[in-house]
Amino acid sequence: MLVSVPPVRAEEVRERASLRLRYGLALRNGAQVDVGPGLTYDGFTPNDLAATGTFWAGSWLGGWAAVQREGFDLKEGTVRITGGSLLRASVGPRVRTWLGPVRAELGAGYSYAQLPVFGTSSEPVLARGVRHAALVSASVRVPLFSRLAVEARGEVPVSLSARDSAGEKAEAKGFAAGGALLFPLTSSARWAGTALLDFQHVQDTVTLADGSRSEQRMRRVGAALELAWNDAPPARDFTPPPTVPVRVPVGAVSLQVLDAESGAPLPGARVVLVSGGVESAPRDVDAKGFVEVAELPPGALVARVSAEGYEPVEAQGTVEDGGRVALEVRARKLPPPTGGLKVTVVNASNAVPLPGVRVVVGAAVVRTDLKGEAWVKDLPPGPVSVAASTTGYRTAEEAAVIVAGMETALSVPLALERKGEPATLKGQVRSARGGKPVAATLLIPQAKVKARTDAKGAFTFQVRGGTYRITISARGFLSQSKLVTLKEGEQAIFNVDLFPRQKR
Secondary structure (H helix, E strand, O other): OOEEEOOOOHHHHHHEEEEEEEOOOOEEEEEEEOOOOEEEEEEEEEEEEEEEEEEOOOOEEEEEEEEEEEEEEEEEEEEEEEEEEEEEEEEEEEEEEEEOOOOEEEEEEEEEEEEEOOOOOOOOOOEEEEEEEEEEEEEEEEEEEOOOEEEEEEEEEEEEEEEEEOOOOOEEEEEEEEEEEEEEEEEEEEEEEEEEEEEEEEEEEEEEEOOOOEEEEEEEEEEEEEEEEEOOOOOOOOOOOOOOOOOOOEEEEEEEEOOOOOOOOOOOOOOEEOOOOOEOOOOOOOOOOOOEEEEOOOEEEEEEEEEEOOOOOEEEEEOOOOOOOEEEEEEOOOOOOOOEEEEEEEEEOOOOOEOOOOOOOEEEEOOOOOOOOOEEEEEEEEEEEEEEEOOOOOOEEEEEOOOOOOOOEEEEEEEEOOOOOOOEEEEEEEEOOOOEEOEEEEEOOOOOOOEEEOOEEEEEEEEEEEEEEEEEEEEOOOOEEEEEEOOOOOOOEEEEEEEEEOOO
């Protein structure tokens, strides 16, 4: 193949201004962490917009400005409460330099960002927080084959001040990272057009003065169009000598990634090629598990393959001038992460182990041995329900959290059945905003019970076994109604968090 080396740096210096318009979608998820019930928010924004402008006063010094819109939904549990959008903007100076064909830029300036914070009421609403920050940004653009290029960039705001919607001081931090694949469309003496496939990851954390914290992560994917304005090329009064063609030896590789057990293609696999000691950018295989690369230098080739849920694997080959090497890589699945649970069942009154107790852990059923112990293995990570029952004792229900690669221990006390005795219900009423005790009234119409909490928000009373609806009310708080089932002789703990009424 005959090629000639283009004057990359000279063409790049001609760029005086550029405007990048981006359209795509954004996926957001996050949560507001508080002492009371938490709020989650996520969003799928199909009309995700952003614009970035850059102007160069010389070959290395310039300025930039950017603005973007973000949207989301606020949820409490699975119920959508409200939606909203946020604005993010930045401006400042920027410098650029070249390391051979690689273009690097470093920027600094001012950043303004609206961050998600939510009020606490019966219907939480968006209360935007604001962060003013000094922003440090950097980007690197590397040319690939066939005039394509790849861009990597990152931003870190150094917070100057942050406030919530009420003007109270807050703490905010975060970062943004992203990249793009650039496809040249057109070029002339004055103008150049480039299409981009763009990706960005944003992460922010806001901590309010009362200790509540809002966290968010957002992935933005979309297409962009970049228009660049160039200086006119200098006039020439002579005909340049013809470029001397140079014969560059090259080869190609065709690689397919398969599942080691089924032999099916792995379309989600990623391949990194190491040729001549140089590691290339990661490449994704197509729907049939293939990836093909041309214009590789002859010599030893190493292909490193990774796929989610599979063990990393490597393949080796040799590229010859003018030839094509075919490689097949088979990846094996990672063993599923599991954990174990050890359950010890004892008498609640004297802590004596109880043998022969039926223990239900998720879908597994086991019985305790002479030491009152039972084991369940190969449980998936996460919460799991545990129920223990035997003749003469009240059934007990507990919950355990399984950790991959570890054995979790859980002790379950069983109380003797006491038929005919009243059930005892006790607990505490607190504010969902701060956890302070609340003087409240508890009403059970079926049992003709009306109880009042003490100064510490605590209450206790006895009723016959059965299912009751309890109404909890307090001045300045939203009332709540709960359904409680009690067994005879049972002692149950019932704590209540009340939400303050929204001030008008």
